[in-house]
Amino acid sequence: MSYTLPSLPYAYDALEPHFDKQTMEIHHSKHHQAYVTNANTVLEAYPELAQYSVEELIKNLDKVPADKRTFMRNNAGGHANHSLFWQGLKIGTTLTGDLKAAIEHDFSSVEKFQEAFEKAAATRFGSGWAWLVLKDGKLAVVSTANQDNPLMGEPVAGVSGYPIIGLDVWEHAYYLKYQNKRPDYIKAFWKVVNWDKASERYAANK
Structure with missing residues (x-):
């Protein structure tokens, strides 16, 4: 068995104008x-x-x-x-249900969660990712360098947890549209998060 490139469940222009x-x-x-x-x-x-x-x-x-x-x-x-x-990308979904309640419980509000996530994404020096993870029954925001993933665990990635959502902050993910304005790209992410998929991942692992 070898790995294959997964087909996208949408057209390349489906996330316009947020992701080009x-x-x-x-x-x-x-x-x-x-x-x-x-x-x-x-x-x-x-x-x-x-x-x-x-x-x-x-x-x-x-x-x-x-x-x-x-x-x-x-x-x-x-x-x-x-x-x-x-x-994890789709236009038009809404954060609701158990995942929203868990975010409000663990971060005190959705807004505070978004602030923490945006900070993790914006302050990741160089290339990497920002994540919302589930660890020991609690949600947390973490970031990893390069192509590390929280599933790799703390000895390798420096963090651990089960990823619920992830944002790619390598320049190749945003530079054509946003150039050096990584914070604008991060803000745009909230317009395209597939909260339905995130809720599925949370429900399957809580």
């Missing part, structure tokens, strides 16, 4: 595809790794030969992160 068509197409068909292609070179050389889903593999990077571990941390991590990212 050109960026979405390049981001998906070029950047994400490169992570898939690179990771598959290791799966071909070590077919025993192909029994694991990409999420299982990044949770257990010690199963990867030492000389390929950083390579797979970056490339399998990139595949896992982007696969979640695409699923």
Whole structure:
């Protein structure tokens, strides 16, 4: 088994004007595809790794030969992160129900959660991600460098938890439209979060 680039559940222009068509197409068909292609070179050389889903593999990077571990941390991590990212985007959903109640409980308000998330995304130096995660029954905001994922755990990624939503803050995710204005891109994210998918992930793991 090898990894494949997942099809998007929407057209490249479906998130306009918040996320532009050109960026979405390049981001998906070029950047994400490169992570898939690179990771598959290791799966071909070590077919025993192909029994694991990409999420299982990044949770257990010690199963990867030492000389390929950083390579797979970056490339399998990139595949896992982007696969979640695409699923988590959609225009027109609303934060409701148990996830909204949990956010209000753990952050005191939706607005305070958004402030914490925006800060994590804006202050991640260089390339990385901002996340809303579920850990030990509580929601938290964390960020990771490069293509690290909270599923990798604290010894690897510096944080841990089950990702509910993730925002890519690599420049390739926003530079064509927003240039150096990362905060504007972060604000636009709230217009395209698929809260229905986030609620599903929360319900399945709370």
